[in-house]
Amino acid sequence: MFGLEALDLARIQFAFTVSFHIIFPAITIGLATYLAVLEALWLKTNQPKYINLFNFWSKIFAVNFGMGVVSGVVMAFQFGTHWSEFSRFAGGITGPLLTYEVTTAFFLEAGFLGVMMFGRNKVSKGMHFFATCMVALGTNISMFWILSSNSWMQTPTGYEIIDNQVVPKDWLAVVFNPSFIYRLVHMAIAVFMTTALFIGAVGAWHLLKGDQRPENKTMFSMAMWLLLAAIPLQFLAGDLHGLNTLKHQPMKVAAMEGHWENIGNEPTPLILFAIPDMAQEKNHFEIKIPALASLILTHSLTEQVPALKEVAKEDRPNVPLVFWSFRIMVGLGCLMLLTAVISLYQRKKQTFYTNKNWLRLVIAMGPTGLIAILAGWFVTEVGRQPWVVYGLLRTQDAVSPHTTLHMSISLISFIIVYALVFITGYLYMIKLMKKGVNTTQGAN
Template sequence: MINLSALDLSRLQFAFTVSFHIIFPAMSIGLASFIAVLEAAWLKTGKLHYKELCLFWSKVFAIGFGMGVVSGVVMAYQFGTNWAGFAKFAGPITGPLLTYEVMTAFFLEAGFLGIMLFGWDRVGRRAHFGATLLVAIGTLISTFWILASNSWMQTPQGFAVENGHVVPLDWFKIVFNPSFPYRLAHMAIAAFIVGALLVSAAGAWHLLRGRRDPAVKTMFSMALWLLLVLAPVQALVGDQHGLNTRKYQPAKIAAIEGLWETEHGGTALNLIGFPDMQAEETRYAIQIPHLGSLILTHSWDGEIRGLKEFPKEDRPDSSVIFWTFRLMAGLGMLMILLAVIGLILRRGGRLYESRLFQYCMLAMGPAGFITLLAGWVTTEMGRQPWVVYGVLRTAQAVSPVTQQDVSVSLMIFVIVYFLVFCTGIYYILKLLRIGPPYDDAAPRPTPGADANSSGRRPLAAVE
């Protein structure tokens, strides 16, 4: 039986709560901007289906926003209950950064959310659009401050350590630390991709059920255009992020690649394999010579430090992040492929009729969340055993709690989270299944009829 320490259980509890939390803000960021674009299109064209899509996706956004707020509050409490060492040491920096997020972003979102959701018939069109736009901007500002705090923990600078805690010396260096620009861009794009995949999956579901009205076609089409643009851009941003990580966190890169020895004259890429932390080797590895150097150094013979060059106590767990990174990268490549296929189908006039492609996009609905979680696991576990990289170890950050205390709280969290948040997720899925209202001028599919019959046979859509 696995015997976990209070430190291990505290890490597991925080990982559990943050995994539930991150999916809701990511969804909110992507949907808020999507709703703002839809409302702008409605104001410009006057087409009713844009407004109907605004109303529909605002409901989904509101649930996700509420879930994100609730789960975020729980995470904040854990800094005191489980990570008092971290709060005491890094509080002078992380505390103000999170306060800035509340004052500049959360107040902005919460202040205008009511107008966005309930002000359609109470304020003018432009005033309502302004509220929607400010909510979307607020989600991006929130991303800015949260990523500034987390990035400082990855690549800390602009501080001194006095009397057992950090003292900020240069806030510009603290906020704009070396990894911040890459991680901010990577996270923001990831949130938009999460939203695009969710919207495209909902559109694919209704297309498969025979709907061909403008609302369904519009959301499916817009999501695929966004995916076509952002998925390749995300790959480029990820490449630059990898170069930055190699410079400032070389042990993380070695663990991600399952690389134990420093290979001179060119580093091979381990496509697959099974890193063994005890034996200090990657078993059954399938390698491509020099590809590791090409990807991580942009040169044929670039040198990458192996894990054996780092003390054992400073090595991340390669057996986990080796695979989470490949899951993230593999799904990212699949997104690019499907976006290109969507473009080909669009040019051939078959985008709304290819059932195989629609099934693929429906299956890809959860892929954005899976990729997001895999990326965060890679980032956070790759930072271990440091909570503030190179400055404060995770073992020094934990609160003086017992194994029993954390076990009980973890069990309570698991039960409550599954009851509360799974209910919220169920309600979101129920809304997505119902979909936006039908356009009265568009034909409706007949229950049990051929899903692609609408528009092909004159009486196929008659109720």
């Protein structure tokens, strides 16, 4: 298929399915916590706008949750079907971690979701709020285990290899591997920023249409406050995460920076723009700032950042893809910061709910959180290559022995089915969001 080998098609299919899947948890985790906050505010103030917003967003949450479950199950099956050698080699670690996610998180979410969605008039207010909190807790626990599993693949610890299979030796070291906390914090802040932009865009859309009801103003205002609080924390978390990555996966950072070689004792420049060329091992059309990469990544003006040419070609990731994905993520983060600052200016001018250009900006920013998360995951996953378990198992050795024909049929089938199922789900969510808040339903 298009001159691609079975390995290439397996990687494309997994990238395709995981990219679809990550969108849903990114919204679900933030929305679940948002619903808990809304219900808490309603219980405290008894203001109808909070319960109206809860009823509105709970429907969107339910659709998103359902699509996330379906896409997650399908994605997990690929470990056995397309990556059987990975499962054989590392299943002793990743299998239990994913099992912990199901037993501690998914069962918690699923068990209380029905109460949250349909139990308003069947249980006490306190019990309903408890159910909502349990759903929110479950989504966050799920993120904990998934990030732990993926982080172990990035920085494996707490294991020994027996008969060419990874065997857990210290589960605390496995779970709390060297990159886990940094990646968990970075991802957690990202999903709340994504949710803020998502909710903010919906509120801005209704305000732009002239619907100035308290519910639309409240969701819009809460979203922009959350974005303002989260974005500085994300830049700090990103910096710490970058330092951790430099320590444990220096070639990933070298690819992010497009840094091919160190020259003498010169500090490493920050490359703002370039077209990396893997064949010629250099960048074209570079725009760079001297010594800034050393300052950012080593907090020094004398230390150098490891360069791509320090390892063999076969040990380097896809530099252009990592380089540009990183810049998309950071660039969108800067736009989010600008949006948060403008929100303060609009509040001060008292045009926060009425300035049409401002509202259009927030609507346009709505999907940027999801795009930034996808770009960040491309940096993480592609930057780990050519390893599927860093330093232990190469991607080419982890794939199942399928033919190119089998993988082509599988990939095409996935694309067709995903397009039908998930585009339908997206359209339904958009319909719900356009319909707006029902202010007559109340607590029923």
